[in-house]
Amino acid sequence: MKKLYQKPSILKLHVGFMREKKSAARTLIRSEIDGIPVKTLVEKFGSPLFVFSEKRLRERFRYLKRLFESHYPRVEFSWSYKTNYLDAICRIFHQEGATAEVVSDFEYEKARRLGIPGEKIVFNGPYKPLEILERAVSEGARINADSLDEVLDLENLARKMGRRLKIGLRVNMDTGIYPRWDRFGFNLENGEVMQVARRIAAGGLLEVVGLHCHQGTFILEPGAYGQAAEKLVRLAGELENRFGWQIEYLDLGGGFPSRNRLKGIYLPPEVAVPSLAEYIEAIGRAMLSGLPPGNYPLLIMETGRALVDEAGFLLTTVRATKRLPDGRRAYILDAGVNLLFTAFWYHLKVEMEREIPGPPEPCVLYGPLCMNIDVVEESALLPPLPRNTHLILSPVGAYNVTQWMQFITYRPRVILITEDGRAEVIREAENLEDIVRKERVPEHLR
Amino acid sequence: MKISRLAISDEGFVFDPETGNSYTVNETGLFILQKLKEGLSPTAIVEAILEEYEVSPEEAERDVEEFLEGLRRFGLWRESHD
Numbered sequence A: 001m002k003k004l005y006q007k008p009s010i011l012k013l014h015v016g017f018m019r020e021k022k023s024a025a026r027t028l029i030r031s032e033i034d035g036i037p038v039k040t041l042v043e044k045f046g047s048p049l050f051v052f053s054e055k056r057l058r059e060r061f062r063y064l065k066r067l068f069e070s071h072y073p074r075v076e077f078s079w080s081y082k083t084n085y086l087d088a089i090c091r092i093f094h095q096e097g098a099t100a101e102v103v104s105d106f107e108y109e110k111a112r113r114l115g116i117p118g119e120k121i122v123f124n125g126p127y128k129p130l131e132i133l134e135r136a137v138s139e140g141a142r143i144n145a146d147s148l149d150e151v152l153d154l155e156n157l158a159r160k161m162g163r164r165l166k167i168g169l170r171v172n173m174d175t176g177i178y179p180r181w182d183r184f185g186f187n188l189e190n191g192e193v194m195q196v197a198r199r200i201a202a203g204g205l206l207e208v209v210g211l212h213c214h215q216g217t218f219i220l221e222p223g224a225y226g227q228a229a230e231k232l233v234r235l236a237g238e239l240e241n242r243f244g245w246q247i248e249y250l251d252l253g254g255g256f257p258s259r260n261r262l263k264g265i266y267l268p269p270e271v272a273v274p275s276l277a278e279y280i281e282a283i284g285r286a287m288l289s290g291l292p293p294g295n296y297p298l299l300i301m302e303t304g305r306a307l308v309d310e311a312g313f314l315l316t317t318v319r320a321t322k323r324l325p326d327g328r329r330a331y332i333l334d335a336g337v338n339l340l341f342t343a344f345w346y347h348l349k350v351e352m353e354r355e356i357p358g359p360p361e362p363c364v365l366y367g368p369l370c371m372n373i374d375v376v377e378e379s380a381l382l383p384p385l386p387r388n389t390h391l392i393l394s395p396v397g398a399y400n401v402t403q404w405m406q407f408i409t410y411r412p413r414v415i416l417i418t419e420d421g422r423a424e425v426i427r428e429a430e431n432l433e434d435i436v437r438k439e440r441v442p443e444h445l446r
Numbered sequence B: 001m002k003i004s005r006l007a008i009s010d011e012g013f014v015f016d017p018e019t020g021n022s023y024t025v026n027e028t029g030l031f032i033l034q035k036l037k038e039g040l041s042p043t044a045i046v047e048a049i050l051e052e053y054e055v056s057p058e059e060a061e062r063d064v065e066e067f068l069e070g071l072r073r074f075g076l077w078r079e080s081h082d
Helices: A038-045 A054-069 A087-095 A105-113 A130-138 A148-161 A192-203 A222-243 A276-290 A305-311 A432-436 B027-037 B042-052 B057-073
Strands: A010-012 A049-053 A075-080 A099-102 A121-123 A142-145 A165-172 A206-212 A249-251 A298-301 A312-323 A329-333 A349-352 A361-366 A375-382 A390-394 A413-417 A423-427 B013-015 B022-025
Touching: A010 B057, A038 A049, A038 A312, A038 A390, A038 A413, A038 A423, A049 A054, A049 A423, A054 A075, A054 A087, A054 A276, A054 A305, A054 A413, A075 A087, A087 A099, A087 A105, A087 A423, A099 A105, A105 A121, A105 A130, A121 A130, A130 A142, A130 A148, A142 A148, A142 A206, A148 A165, A148 A192, A148 A206, A165 A192, A192 A206, A192 A222, A206 A222, A222 A249, A222 A276, A305 A312, A312 B057, A349 A375, B022 B027, B027 B042, B027 B057, B042 B057
Parallel strands: A049 A413, A075 A099, A075 A298, A099 A121, A121 A142, A142 A165, A165 A206, A206 A249, A249 A298, A329 A361
Antiparallel strands: A010 B022, A049 A312, A312 A329, A312 A390, A349 A390, A361 A375, A413 A423, B013 B022
């Protein structure tokens, strides 16, 4: 009987870098996702492979909804399409009762194609092409105007349609956080909102029925939402009193963080990221204390990342191993920043599909692109990995399958593990035909 | 030769008296160091590993090469002298 093999390794000892041979890397094993072994998934569907868990998606949604409902009576979740607009993922959230939040013609059309009626669509974004704006207005979508030019477009549509249109206004404000996103909508503190409101009232073609505020992304300060809610409630009261409008909804946008580790933040996400309950409590308190009893406008939340990020995994495989000139070990994976847009700002969690013997050492994980920027992780602590080892990167459910690039190589399959434990393809891998289909070659080059 | 001057403990602690640097090696690394000390060639070491461990010849050969490259980088071993 031969002995179990470990890849040979030699590590230079540095003062301050003494660590036990049995390190925490042992805990970073994920052999299965929702009951299906990682190995089986890769054998059946290939590598790299995006995997989503239906169970996690639904559980997360229900948890968040329950939390909200215990703090405010009227809450609507509007699924942020840009975070992840795969049909299957959208359908899960729509089945759970989410409406659609879209920011472009493409997203609007995608939501309609999924059978979401216009009145269940929130239309945000700084540029809404006239054609799609007209369609959205005629189908009763909630339009949140971002600029005065858009207000003028909407007035023209009102004239054309011969009726008064209900719209929402996007508002930006100081909620005590940095960076302040002040490019969306009209500023509160400098009086811009009021000025636009006066202009709208004078025109007599539009009626403001909603206020929207999207403070930013991955906001780590729950109090900021409390402030935003408080200021929107106050603004709603002022608009109602001055112009006789009835504010039907307040939309606090998105921006809740997920349990991902932002670069530049030393603490692990379990410590650095406040629990969602803190955000919701701050919002609920500000709403209830600022509103007159009995007048509860609908609270819309466009939570994206916090719902989907942790339900997504990327399975990848070590395709080559090398030593860098500075002595660090490096691995070349079959998934790079072409698939993992979020690797630019997160330290993703790196897990192994099985326990691999050997002392952990700092290493670099590179993607397959022929580009210097293709670094998935600058410093992971892993035992010596044999070629063809599978790694699991997470959380990757938010923004990656929307911002991924077709660059240098093909985009891989995406699968969903259903609640009853089946693995279903929800997006096929790309092939050459998919990519060249839109190309045209002028006659003289044929 | 450098390798013969290294102090190597049974637990895989390696001390280089010439530079004062110390290193740790895992079980397989220790195995290779001991074989080098005994004067085995890289090819012979690969064979010794195959006899002792459950591993394919390709993987063993590649790993030995990489390990030796590591030793070379730390200034602990040079092929021409061993």
